[in-house]
Structures are given as structure tokens and as C-alpha cells.
Amino acid sequence: MMTITVTAIALFIFATLLALVSKRASSYNYKVVFKIAGYSLLLILIMILYNNGVIDTVSLILAGFFTVISLLISLYTPLYARSLHYPSTLEALVDLFLYSLIVAYIAPNIIVLVSAWTIVEILSFILIRVGEEHSLEGPLTSSRGFLLTSTTTYELSVSTFIATSFTALGISPHVLLEPFQAVTSKFHTPYMVLPLILVGFLTKAAITPLHFWLPSAHSTAPSPASAALSGFTVALGYYGLYRLLNYISTEDIVWDLAITLIVLGLLSILYGGVEALTQRDVKRLLAYGTIMTNGFILALFALYLFTRLKEALVLVLTGVLTQATYKTTLFCEAGLFEALYEMRYAHLIRGVVRVLPISSAGGILAVLSLIGVPGTLGFILKIGALYVALSTPTITPTLLALLITSLSFYIALSAIIGLKYITLYYSQPRRQIPVVRSISKQHQLTVLILGLTNISITPILFQLLGYSQLALITLVLSPLPLIVTYLVVHAARVQPRGLQVSST
């Protein structure tokens, strides 16, 4: 155990150094080499921890996929910072932020999780602050809102949890140091305290009515940071709940808890989806989309809490990964819009396919995943939700009805949001918007590769979880979104003309 700890710490420090050194590299190509080396070391670290049984499959899947996506975000950051004249520290900040996030996901016990998470909170605050100082538009109170709402409630919940565990089990660091794998000491919480424990995690996941900090925070932060915040940080809410609820015996209140969570989820789907449709700022639109998707994942999480089935947990993981892939792609693409037009108004930007031919393909793939085209991760999420809901024998009619309602609203709203988003690619602008600067091919390519993760991680995910037949089927289906993307790009290039037939 000692050797693993030492190796892990050494590897992590080395990986961090590599990432920090990359900031000093003279050309972008050197940066790429350093960053790939750093994140590969992190991936090796995750594999070592998993093989030695320190972390379980849930941590492996989340941390592993997040590392790969983080690498792409990290490669995207220097180009973004250069073209939008961000301070040079942004790159290092984003790298540190991503690293601490990954550490939170591979934390073997509560104390590491809580510490890494606190660092994540502080770094997110700094990143939002950087974006706030740099941006020309948007609210100036978003970082304060983030700190006061998200961070405070998180600390409140964690402190409550620790205090409750101390009162229940006696004051000893045992609970904090015990690995998640070997949880033996379950304790009862007073009924009144449970909301206090839940509130921090639900705020982190931006569940209505505790969602209000998210749209401004995610839209103000620099785009790579928004991508990581929206893709990875909000998922910490579910991850934290998943870990901490293992310590609390919930048998007697599981029904009330499930119903509460699922109703909150349904509210978030409706609120987030409807708000997203009325937004003009692309990043705010995406942020409300995050609230909507989170609502759906919460409904699935409630299903997991109620049934404790492996399939339900797989669904929650699929949901988190779907969100992570498509949100990072779209936020990074929104960063390209910022650089290209110096604005990001959804109602003005049109015909992106012509200006950004490479990255648009990635963006469209992400939108297709949001809509749920067969072959993407989003499709598996939707179809799997219905399957698990109907195949669970212990589910009650009320829960089933709520779940199907949430699914229906989620399908409909995500399709319309996808449609609204896809009009950015389509057709000529009503008024020509001046292009401020050109975007390099490298920069676009990172977004395209991010977009490809929407379809490429599905087979790997199912292979890792042990569903090899399902992995094969998803592998066979994965070219379908590419075909649809081709058709969409093709149709977007059709010149819509006023049909003029002379009357003479």
C-alpha cells in the first residue's frame, strides 16, 4: 500500500510538472508533446490505481474518460488564450484545474475527495474571475455568485456530513480515511439533517431551484474552463452523492428520497430546457442545457438509489459521459465563435459551416449526441433509460410514470435545443457579421477531435463495463452519426435563394 501511495504521488507530481513546463515551451508543437506526456502519465496512474484495487470501476471510467477529454481541452487552451489575448497564466490555471478534478475522481477516500474538491472550487472561482475581468459583456457578479452559492453549500454539506459521522461513530478519522471500497460503518442520519447533506451536491449539479449561479458562471468563464466546469465539475455533484450515500443507511427513507430527487429532476428538465430556448448568448444557452441534462441524470440517479441496480448506475455514468463529451465540444466551439466574431449571439451567427469547415463537423456531432442520433452516446442514454425503467420489476407505478414523463420532456426539449443550435451552421446570415480574425486549422482540429469523442467512447465504455455484445453493436452503429453530419453539412451549404419567377 505504501509503495502504491508513493508511486502515485510521484507520478502525479511528475505529470503536473510536465503540464506546467508545457506553458514555457516555445512552440505549439512542443506544448502538444509535453501535454500528451503529462496526461498519459495521469492515465497510467489511473490504471495502476485500478489494477491494485485502490479505485473501483466507476472511478476508472469517469477519471479515464475525463483525462482523455481534458487532454483535448488542454491542447485547445493555448490557442484560445493566444487568439483572445488572455493572460498567459490561463493555460497553467486550466491545467491545474483539470488535474485537481481528475484527482477528485480518483480519490480513494473521503479526505482526498474533499480536499481535491475544495481545490477545484477555488480554481473554478479564480477561472471565473479571470473570465469576468477579461470579458466585455456578461454579469460581473458571477464569480461571487459561484463562491456564495456553489462553494458555500458544498462546504456546508461536507461539514454536516463529517459532523454527523462524528456524532454517530465517535470522533475518529476512521470514516475519513477508510477506502470507498470497504465501507462497513453505515450510520443513520436524523431526518432533519439529510437535506443539509444533500443541498451542496444538488447545488453543484445545478438542480432547480438551486441552479441560479450556473448560467452566469459558466457563460462568463473562459471557454475551456466553461467546458470543464460544465462537463466535469457538475458531475462531481452526482459523484459525491454516490460516494457519501454509501455511508448513510437510507433504507427507511429511500422512497421519499427517490421521489424528491426525481421531481426536482423533472423541474430542472422543464426549467432548463425552456430557458435554453429563449437565450441569445450561445454559452448561456449551453449552460441552461446543462441544467436540463443534469435534471435527467438526477432522475436516473433517483432510479439507481431506489433500485440499486448495476444497470441504473451504468445509465447514470452514461449520462455523465454524454454531458461531458457534448458539452466540452460545444463550449470549445463557442470559444471559436468568440475568437471569430468577438461575440456569441445565437440569433446573429449563421452559416458557420462556411467559415469553420473543420470544427463545424465536430460541433454537429456533439449536437447529434444531444439530440440522440443512433450511434452516439446520447442515443444510448435515452434508449437505455426506457429499457431500465421498464425492465425493473421492483419499480412502482408512480416512479415509472415520473421517469417516463421526464424522459419524454427530455427527448422533446433536447431535440428542439439541438435544432436551435444547428441553425448556427445553416444558411447565410441576414446581416453579414464581420469576421475579426481567422481561426487556425489546429485550433479547429481540437474541436473536431472533441466532437469525435461523442461517438468513439461508446464502444470503449461498454467494453470496460463488460457488455461486449453491446460494445460491438455500438461500434457497428457509430458511422451513422458521421453520415448524418455529412448530410447536415451538405444541406447547410445549399444556397437558399429567394425563388424568383418573373411574372412576365
Added chain:
Amino acid sequence: MNFTVKASYTALITLLSTLSSLLSDSNPRLSRVLGVLGLLGVPLIYVVTKLLVLPDYQLVLLLLAGFTTAMTSLHSTGYYKYMYGATKQTKLVLNAVCALLVLLFSSTTMLELLVYWLLLDIIVAFTAITLERGFENLRVAATYLVTCVAPSDIALLTLWSIIAVNKGLYESLLFDITSTGAQLDIGLALSLILLLGFSAKMGQFPLHSWPPVVYGESPPHVSAILSSVVSKIGLLGYLLASRLFSIHPVALYVLLAQGVVSTAYGAFAAALQTDVRRLLAYSSISYYGVITVFYAISSLLGLREAFYLALLVAIYHGVLKAQAFTNSSVVYQVANTYDIYRLGYIFYISKLSALSGFLILANLVGMPPTVGFFVKVSTLTLTLSILAENLALIPVLVVLIIHAVFAVMYSAKFLSIYTSTLPRALPVKYVEIPRDQVISELTLGFSSIALSVLILWLLGYPPEFRFILALLYSVTVVLMVAVFTKYYRALFIPEESKFWLTGVES
């Protein structure tokens, strides 16, 4: 079915239809041949050689899909050539939709059905509807997504999940949907979800608001395909649901009520429209209602005749609406409007499309040689014959009569775009319609007559009855030809145009 057969079938259809669209500018003749071969020829060959074995209803729907999509695709070549100068880009999307439809109706496993169905919905919503107008059609696509795609997809996914829960995850994906196994017993709630979802695909009450918007605003050939074939996926859904599960009777009564309301509403609303395509859309709702009613009757009473009648109405409506919507595209092409009250003179500038319009009128009114006559007569006779046993069917009879009467009204309105007024803008030039369009439209039009002859031949009527019918048919054909040629000659516009009302020569 053999995997290689299926793979070759899929590959042939996708390859031929894609090639057809890619070659449509450089080599139009080859493109036409490839398109018809890919969409109609390949399914026909596979069906005739028994490589593709399908149940009767799916076979019929497959042939309908192949025929109408091939003709619509052919028709679109002329349209886009005329309007845009180039056809390649638009035809690629259109042919993708057509190929997916043919593949959907020939699917035998659950996986194929799921994939083609969902892909089709997405391609239609995201590329086909926005093809001509771009983001201006966002509202239309959103309407389509919310009121048609979302409910029907939920029904489809529910259908799959029920099988998956009972048969296992992988087995359900490879489940043979054409098999006649034991019917699973599902409760009322699931029956309602299934039937309500599939009825949304057919624009049934209470989700009847999307066809006028979508058919009225999409590119004309997309409307043609949507109305004639895509809606029949809803019928396929009904039939699959009742083949695989035992549907709760209450759900069927709800469906019957939906059908009754939609039939009447569609017929009323169609007569009030001023836009050609909205008129056709409401008429479609009315016909979907008839299909739904007969499906519900056949499932409730176990009547085989009602089942075949529902299929017949589906085919008749498919061919008719493909022709009508393509015909309206010609109207737009020559007059730049769909507004009935601003038209009325099309006969004088395009006689061949007027002939096609006349055939549509004959079908809608139910003139004898067309299949419309047969449909109208048999729907009423069947309802009357079962009315004696079940008096609850009186509303059905009433709405069928309303449907028949209002069909005459709105079809007259439809024909009025050709002949109601004399040309206003002068000088009127005779417009040459591209040959692709003329051929495909008239093929669709005359196939409705051929279909009625086929039905007469297939049904085992006694010889004297057949003789009477044949006599009736030939007399009406002669009459129609006589009337049309008389009209055609009498109102021929001379080469040099005149001011019609003042008599001043230009």
C-alpha cells in the same frame, strides 16, 4: 434472413440512390435510371426472387414506398433543375430520405427498424425540412420534432423495451418483427402509449396540428414524401403493435375516437383552406383518420376486410398525395404562389399539369375508373354491413359520409387553381414543364387507374358483376377522355397572346 442477402440489399439501395443523386447534374439520364432502379427496382427484384420475405402488409407498404419515392425523386430533378439550375446537393438529402424509407419498410429485425426509423426522423427534421429556406424553417422543424417525432419515437422505444424486457437485451435487437409468435399481454397504459405515439405520426387528434404546418412549409417534394410514405410508418406501427402484443380494447376505442374526430376535422378544415398545400395537408389528416378508424375496427371486431381496407386506403392515399404534392410543386414553379385565390389560370400555361390535376380530382371525388371510386364505395359498404351488428359504429358512418362529401368540395377547390379564372397577367407564356416531372406525375396519376383494374382482377367477383363494373369503367373513361379533349381543344391559347376581356390584341 440471410445476412449476406440483407447486406447486399442495403448496400445496393444506398449505393444506387446516392450515385443517382451525385450524377444528377453530370449525367441526368443515367441518374434517372439508377434512381428508379435503386428505390423501386431492387426491392422488386428481391421480392420477386423471394430473397426478401415479408408479411403482406409490410410488402404492400414497401412497394408503395418504392414506387412513390422513386417517382417523387424523379420529379424533384426537374423541379430543382428549373428552380436552382443544379440538383445534386438537394437530391442527395432527398434520396437519403427515400432510401431510408425503402429500407425501413423492408426491415425484418428490431435493430433495423429502430435505426432506420430514428435516422429518418432526424434527417427529415434537420436537413430535409430546412433544405430550401434554411433557418427560416426552424419553426416548422421544431413543430415536427415536438408534435410528431417525440411521441412516435417514445412509442417505438416503448415497443422495443417491452420486447427487450421479455426476451432479453440482445435477443430483442435481433428480434424478428415479421414473426407470428405468441402475443404478449400488455396493460392499458402501455397500449395507450403505443397507439397514441403511433397515431401522432399520422397526425391524429389531439396531435393534429403539425401536418398543415409541416406539409405547408417544407420543400414540396419533402411534403410529398412525408404525406405519402412517412405517415404510413404510423400504420406500420399500429400493425406491428397489434401483431406483437394483445392491445387493450379501451386503447382501441380511444384510437377509434381519435380517428373519427380527425376524419371529420380534416375534411372540414380542408374545405376552408386557401393554400394548396395546407388544403392537401388537412385532406391527409382526414384520410389518416379513415385509416385509423378501419385499423381500430379490424382489431376490435377481428375483421380481416377492415384490415385490408385500411391498407388499401393507405396505398390509395400514398399514390394520390405524392401526385398531388408534386403537382402543387409544378404550380409553384410556374406561378410562384400556392394561394388558390391568386391562381386559377394554370390550365392556360401548362396543360399537362392540368391533366394531372384532373386525375387528382377524379380520385378525390371517386369517379369510377380510378381507385378512389373503389375506396369510397367499399368503405361505405363495409361500414353499413357491420352497422347492423354494432350500432356504436353510427358515428363512423356519419364521418365517412362527411369525409366523402367534403372531399368533393375541396377537390373542386383544388381543380379551381387550373380552370377557375382567365389569366390576369399578360402576356401569358406557355411554360414548358421538364419531362421528368411530366412523366413521373402522369405515372403516379395513371397508376391509380391501373390499381383499380388490378383490384378488380384480384377480387373474386362473379363474372356478371365484373362485366358490369368493366362496362361502367370503360364508359366513364370514354366520357372523361371526351370531356377533357373537348376542353383541351376549346380553350387552347394561340401563340400570340391577347387581352382576353377587352379583345385588344397585344
